[in-house]
Amino acid sequence: MKIQIIYCHPSQKSYTYEVLEQLKSSLKKGNLKFEVSDLYAMNFQTDMNELEYTREGLVNLDLSIPNDVKEEHLKIEKSDCIIFVYPVWWSDCPAKLKGWFDRVYSVGYAYGYNKSESNNKKMKTIPYGIVLCTAGHPNEFLNEIGIAKSMRNVMIDDRLGQRFKKKEMIILGGTLDRKKVEGKHSETIKGIAEKIKKYCA
Numbered sequence: 001m002k003i004q005i006i007y008c009h010p011s012q013k014s015y016t017y018e019v020l021e022q023l024k025s026s027l028k029k030g031n032l033k034f035e036v037s038d039l040y041a042m043n044f045q046t047d048m049n050e051l052e053y054t055r056e057g058l059v060n061l062d063l064s065i066p067n068d069v070k071e072e073h074l075k076i077e078k079s080d081c082i083i084f085v086y087p088v089w090w091s092d093c094p095a096k097l098k099g100w101f102d103r104v105y106s107v108g109y110a111y112g113y114n115k116s117e118s119n120n121k122k123m124k125t126i127p128y129g130i131v132l133c134t135a136g137h138p139n140e141f142l143n144e145i146g147i148a149k150s151m152r153n154v155m156i157d158d159r160l161g162q163r164f165k166k167k168e169m170i171i172l173g174g175t176l177d178r179k180k181v182e183g184k185h186s187e188t189i190k191g192i193a194e195k196i197k198k199y200c201a
Contacts, residue, residue: 046099
């Protein structure tokens with residue numbers, strides 16, 4: 001069983017980084033193997049260049065996929081579970097993670113399949129996908145104003161979509177008053193390992 005963590009935050013002083021460290025510790029205790037793609041540490045290129053757009057926007061599958069994108073495809077293909085860890089900024093993920101989806105979810109791979117194109121491999125269906133995000137406002141407030149629903153619509157219904165067999169979004173809200181939520185958040189994170197074992201067995 002292989003777990004891929006896609007982590008997106010620029011600071012190791014952040015609460016999101018603490019969440020990542022707790023998650024890694026929990027997975028280790030559960031004897032689960034994982035790899036972390038730290039998008040900032042990798043300096044992952046998130047802007048699509050003109051040549052990439054020609055391939056993606058004009059569906060020109062004769063053009064090659066960039067090597068850094070191919071590397072992400074290989075990580076996906078080895079994964080039984082992918083966990084996206086990031087902070088909620090302006091009701092969505094950081095721009096760097098959005099750019100990861102823009103480039104890694106390439107045409108002919110994550111969508112727009114063409115069976116006649118034997119040189120284009122279709123993305124496999126991942127058994128389990130988890131969106132684990134931190135948010136300043138409490139979950140109750142995010143639900144009340146509709147932001148939680150909109151985030152789920154984008155991340156779960158669109159970005160994970162049919163590419164994942166089982167998927168869920170865990171919002172660790174209320175971080176503006178961390179002392180009130182840290183204990184609850186820690187318990188939630190501890191339970192992720194057992195969920196992975198259940199859905200990826």
